[in-house]
Amino acid sequence: MQRKLAMVAALGAATALALAGCSSSNPGTGGTTGSGSTDGSSGSTDGGGSGGDITLDFSQWWEVELAPGVMRGLMDRFEEENPGVTVNLISNPYSATVDLQTSAAATGTLACLVAINGASVYDLKTQGAITNLSTLMDEAGFDPSTLVSNDQIDGATYMVRALNFAYPMYYNLDLLEAAGITKLPETRSEFEDAATKVTNPDTNVYAWSLPINVQSPAGFDSQSWLWASGGRFLKDRKPNFETPEIANWLGFLKSQYDAGVITPGAFTQQEQQKVEEFTAGRNAMMNGSLAHISGIRESNPDLSFDIGYVPVEDGFTGERGLAGASWGMGIAENCEHKAEAWKLVEFVMSTDVNSELATEATGFPGSVDAVPGYVDGDPLYEKAFEVYQNSEFVTELEGLPNALDLNRNLNENLVRLLQGDATIEETQSSLQEYWTGVLG
Structure with missing residues (x-):
């Protein structure tokens, strides 16, 4: 129950509300993309744009499940803070994202950043498709103790949990x-x-x-x-x-x-x-x-x-x-700009952004310092929090x-x-x- 206690502690008394899921603000929406692409792979996963700028492809299901404009808005803020870096969102429903990533992993053409979870991280690591994030953390001076959960395989981190859901x-x-x-x-x-x-x-x-x-x-x-x-x-x-x-x-x-x-x-x-x-x-x-x-x-x-x-x-x-499940992030081994990709992971895990993402997705933050801004007094979220507190995750x-x-x-x-x-x-x-x- 360590993960559960850590997440509850992160919420603290700041919210007596609710918790998590795997977001779906548009139940009737089919596969969409943030940039007109549905392919979860990329022959050049992070190819340069004009003037030597960097484009990071991010294959995920998050944009489909969040309210319109939320995911793109976060990426726009990242781009403002990191001039010369553009994020191309490759957005599909969860099952389609997994299928596309499975095919891309087999051919070494994964998008530079991939949304993954605990069901796929072991296999992607074993295939050599995703890179060792512990190394990138060390190089960037990132403190892994700021993560609610730092799951490892063979002593190294291959996925950072952005959000947890029930x-x-x-x-x-x-x-x-x-x-x-x-x-x-x-x-x-x-x-x-x-x-x-x-x-x-x-x-x-x-x-x-x-x-x-x-x-x-x-x-x-x-x-x-x-x-x-x-x-x-x-x-x-x-x-x-x-x-x-x-x-x-x-x-x-x-x-x-x-x-x-x-x-x-x-x-x-x-x-x-x-x-x-x-x-x-x-x-x-x-x-x-x-x-x-x-x-x-x-x-x-x-x-x-x-x-x-x-x-x-x-x-x-x-x-x-x-x-329970999670929204995790990984970086492809074939990514040519791993340092920039890690900056995006850090951005998502920063206190303000992770709090906002958790609020929009109705999830538990992956950062120990983040607190979601659920609407106080909402009876459904209060009931959900009660269910979560009285259950084993x-x-x-x-x-x-x-x-x-x-x-x-x-x-x-x-x-x-x-x-x-x-x-x-x-x-x-x-x-x-x-x-x-x-x-x-």
Whole structure:
């Protein structure tokens, strides 16, 4: 819980409010770019402009998920402070960003700066695609103790966490009330009852979405249900799938799918589409980043919704788990201007900028000195802060070798289970075998 305590300390008494997510101010927005490019690679990742000026390509999903103009505005300020340096934002949704970066890493054409997270940093480092940031920190005289979290691989830093996020449940109060449900479900049985009551295929309303896209695995829509009740995939960093907790979790997902309360198209649905379903009032519940709050409010001001815990297994009395993720930054090994690229990382991690970014994204700052300026008294953020304080922040899969492949394998096994092509026991065995082959 060290990371959690550090982040709470960073907020201090300056805010009694809320916390984090993976921002989405525009739930209906598709892939966009800050500079007219959608390619996450660059044959010349930081080629010079006219007069010998430097252009730094920055491949990320942040601009898509922030309010219009926020990311570009920050980059404009950086350019003003660093004459001769231009930042070209390459902006796509998260899953597309990961796919493009995976291809670019294999060919040594990564953009100079890349937005990454704990699911991809190990593999990019192993490929030699991202550079050792500890060396750049030393050369720039940067103090790593100013970072909330300084995760390392083999004794060196390869990713700086700009923001940290949490994933609670969203609840559409209008749909729940119309179904006669007066309090948010706290257990799986209560959730199952609510899911049945709110689902009406004739009006295209379903309880929730379960995007388990095999091609672009993202989010924590399946995992959150396990982690909430104290279950884990790993024990001492080794696969541990053949447990009663895993069996019960798989059984819950299977029963929900068979009951027809999950939005059709789960096997091809993308993370962003799930947010769109909830925002449009077609889903009653959603597991998602807290930063979706602002986007939902902007896109559908009339939607009445609340924040709550992910329901736990009946009879569970331990500390609830809450899925967590991060917005991190890395620098490509093939970047020709690493010193200038590091200046941009430092800029993002500076107190004022990191505070502003955290505020705009509704995230926890990555700098120990930054404090987000959440709107005081907002009941949703206050509720979110309560959920966060009373939960264990779970980032079980971050930093694992081949983490994206493991997530993909998880979804593949879930698809087979839900389609009826595998039993719960066979699914557990398959996961145990594959993950053991990867992790040992």
